[in-house]
Amino acid sequence: MIRTEKICKDLGEFRLVDVSLEIDDAEYLVILGPTGAGKTIFLETLAGIHVPDSGKVFLDGRDITRLPSRLRSVGVVYQDYTLFPHLSVEKNIRFGVPYSRIPEDKSEERIAELTELLGIGHLMHRYPATLSGGEKQRVAIARALITEPKVLLFDEPLSALDSETRSRLREELRRLHRHTQITMIHVTHDFDEAFLLGNKLAIMNEGRIVQEGEPEDVFRRPNSRWVADFLGANNIFQGVQTPGEGLSSMRIDGLTILTTSRVSGSVHVCVRPEDILVSLKPIESSARNVFEGTIAGVSNTGTVINLEILVGKVPFVASITRRSFYDMGLEPGKNVFVTFKTVDVHVF
Amino acid sequence: MVKRLSPGRLLRTRSADLGFRTIALVLCGLVVLLLVGALVALITRTTPQDLWDSLRSEEIRFAIQLSLLTSVASTALCIIVTVPAAYVLTHYRFRGRGLINVILELPLALPPVVAGMALLILFGATGFGRSLADAGIQFVFTKQGIILAQFFVILPFMYRIMKTTFQGINPRYEHVAKTLGCTDLEVFRRVTLPMARNGLIAGAIIAWCRALGEFGAALMVAGATRMRTETLPTALYLNMTSGDLTLAVSAATILIGIAFVALLLFEKAAGTARIF
Numbered sequence: 001m002i003r004t005e006k007i008c009k010d011l012g013e014f015r016l017v018d019v020s021l022e023i024d025d026a027e028y029l030v031i032l033g034p035t036g037a038g039k040t041i042f043l044e045t046l047a048g049i050h051v052p053d054s055g056k057v058f059l060d061g062r063d064i065t066r067l068p069s070r071l072r073s074v075g076v077v078y079q080d081y082t083l084f085p086h087l088s089v090e091k092n093i094r095f096g097v098p099y100s101r102i103p104e105d106k107s108e109e110r111i112a113e114l115t116e117l118l119g120i121g122h123l124m125h126r127y128p129a130t131l132s133g134g135e136k137q138r139v140a141i142a143r144a145l146i147t148e149p150k151v152l153l154f155d156e157p158l159s160a161l162d163s164e165t166r167s168r169l170r171e172e173l174r175r176l177h178r179h180t181q182i183t184m185i186h187v188t189h190d191f192d193e194a195f196l197l198g199n200k201l202a203i204m205n206e207g208r209i210v211q212e213g214e215p216e217d218v219f220r221r222p223n224s225r226w227v228a229d230f231l232g233a234n235n236i237f238q239g240v241q242t243p244g245e246g247l248s249s250m251r252i253d254g255l256t257i258l259t260t261s262r263v264s265g266s267v268h269v270c271v272r273p274e275d276i277l278v279s280l281k282p283i284e285s286s287a288r289n290v291f292e293g294t295i296a297g298v299s300n301t302g303t304v305i306n307l308e309i310l311v312g313k314v315p316f317v318a319s320i321t322r323r324s325f326y327d328m329g330l331e332p333g334k335n336v337f338v339t340f341k342t343v344d345v346h347v348f
Numbered sequence: 349m350v351k352r353l354s355p356g357r358l359l360r361t362r363s364a365d366l367g368f369r370t371i372a373l374v375l376c377g378l379v380v381l382l383l384v385g386a387l388v389a390l391i392t393r394t395t396p397q398d399l400w401d402s403l404r405s406e407e408i409r410f411a412i413q414l415s416l417l418t419s420v421a422s423t424a425l426c427i428i429v430t431v432p433a434a435y436v437l438t439h440y441r442f443r444g445r446g447l448i449n450v451i452l453e454l455p456l457a458l459p460p461v462v463a464g465m466a467l468l469i470l471f472g473a474t475g476f477g478r479s480l481a482d483a484g485i486q487f488v489f490t491k492q493g494i495i496l497a498q499f500f501v502i503l504p505f506m507y508r509i510m511k512t513t514f515q516g517i518n519p520r521y522e523h524v525a526k527t528l529g530c531t532d533l534e535v536f537r538r539v540t541l542p543m544a545r546n547g548l549i550a551g552a553i554i555a556w557c558r559a560l561g562e563f564g565a566a567l568m569v570a571g572a573t574r575m576r577t578e579t580l581p582t583a584l585y586l587n588m589t590s591g592d593l594t595l596a597v598s599a600a601t602i603l604i605g606i607a608f609v610a611l612l613l614f615e616k617a618a619g620t621a622r623i624f
Contacts, residue, residue: 044523047526048526049523049526068526069526069527070526076523078520080518082518082520082523082524086542086543086545095525095538096529099530143528144524147528
């Protein structure tokens with residue numbers, strides 16, 4: 001288990017403020033945040049490149065705050081691969097062997113296993129300059145894994161790759177994590193990576209962890225306007241809520257939405273576009289929020305179609321599949337019903 | 349959208365571009381002509397026979413030997429000192445770092461004669477210099493003095509090149525090496541130095557060429573004694589002042605020859621060096 005306790009570090013341009021995180025063994029933590037949020041210095045502090053100004057880092061209960069990198073068993077894979085250009089692929093992978101506790105004869109076995117696992121056996125004699133981005137990143141991962149680190153840090157490992165290679169490598173990272181059961185911490189600004197890889201998600205902004213939890217949870221229940229905006233959540237409205245019996249009702253611009261939250265007063269609500277059902281007639285269901293509105297706009301994102309639906313003065317965004325869009329024959333100006341459950345209304 | 353230009357304006361912009369290119373090319377050509385002209389004038393001053401005779405003269409042979417010896421020695425010393433200095437100043441933060449950097453680059457702005465005079469006073473007219481001399485380490489009017497003077501003059505060049513080379517290496521390579529288990533020394537030996545290879549070769553050759561031609565500072569510290577502290581530039585100077593123009597021009601021609609060969613070797617080294 002790796003744990004940080006109120007780490008602060010000021011590097012001028014980038015900084016960390018009171019970062020406390022706990023990552024269990026074999027967990028895959030994804031840290032999501034905009035550029036300049038301090039994600040890279042956080043990783044480099046875990047790796048021992050920076051000593052925090054204050055706060056502590058613990059690995060398996062041991063204080064490693066001031067321990068040099070080489071004694072930490074923490075591996076790093078950077079976005080720009082950082083393969084040693086003067087060494088062949090094989091020598092790059094073997095680089096850490098002399099310093100590790102793996103005996104010489106076992107290291108051969110391990111190299112064979114790793115190159116097999118990552119599919120880079122045929123590249124061993126080549127030099128980094130002749131490799132493609134995906135190949136470089138696989139070699140960089142093998143080089144980090146050879147020393148059997150307890151924690152593996154990824155700094156935007158897929159950002160420099162084309163989208164096809166990226167999704168292939170993303171799958172491989174998942175497989176690798178299942179296979180090795182190493183604790184992984186992965187920094188990115190790609191939402192797909194956060195969802196597909198992480199079993200824990202932390203959102204970082206201006207050097208702070210602003211929210212953490214299961215990825216699904218964080219996406220559904222952002223705890224602040226900033227997180228909601230950053231995660232691209234639509235349908236964020238401000239209104240006044242009054243708790244009633246069982247459910248609370250909330251007034252937004254002449255509209256009353258029912259929620260399960262018990263907070264009273266001025267609040268924000270958020271309903272994710274994919275949680276809104278669109279139909280031509282009112283749907284028979286247990287969902288309590290049903291409104292009639294008019295389609296004001298249609299935008300095709302390729303995978304789904306986003307509809308802008310005006311309910312009174314309140315604009316909702318709903319995501320539906322292309323198929324249902326064509327089946328219902330929707331077009332701007334058409335009247336539709338929007339339906340969503342009270343539990344899908346997130347109040348903050 | 350690209351703005352459509354009228355044919356007239358298009359022609360005017362094109363001719364403006366053409367004019368700029370022509371002026372730049374003409375200026376470049378003039379400089380090349382000046383350089384080639386000066387060198388050809390010098391080389392054609394001697395006949396091959398004169399050059400051959402000079403090469404066989406004891407004085408010129410001595411000067412060639414001394415020049416090669418001192419320049420190689422001073423370059424080697426310079427590498428030994430500047431590589432760690434540039435490494436320390438680019439990799440560690442400490443008080444006085446900026447000041448040390450300025451001091452190391454200062455000789456760049458110093459006329460070599462002034463540098464030579466300063467060295468002469470330090471090693472000839474202070475208690476420090478005298479106690480060194482008493483211990484048998486004599487710099488004033490000796491061959492060691494030539495090496496010292498050359499070292500002093502080429503130091504800032506080599507330092508600057510090594511500094512830029514080290515700065516050009518992404519520190520993440522070193523970070524990765526550390527997480528893989530390297531100590532700072534191992535990172536330097538296995539990552540930083542190999543990655544700095546091209547800069548090191550280029551720096552060493554430039555430093556050596558400058559050492560070979562160094563005259564002013566060496567003159568102040570080591571003097572210009574025939575067959576004692578006579579390097580090729582000194583031979584040129586001595587024979588020029590004593591009126592033996594043939595020997596003087598021969599010395600100059602040999603210097604050009606050595607520099608030319610060095611440059612060719614450099615190109616070859618840079619060519620075979622793996623391009624990262």
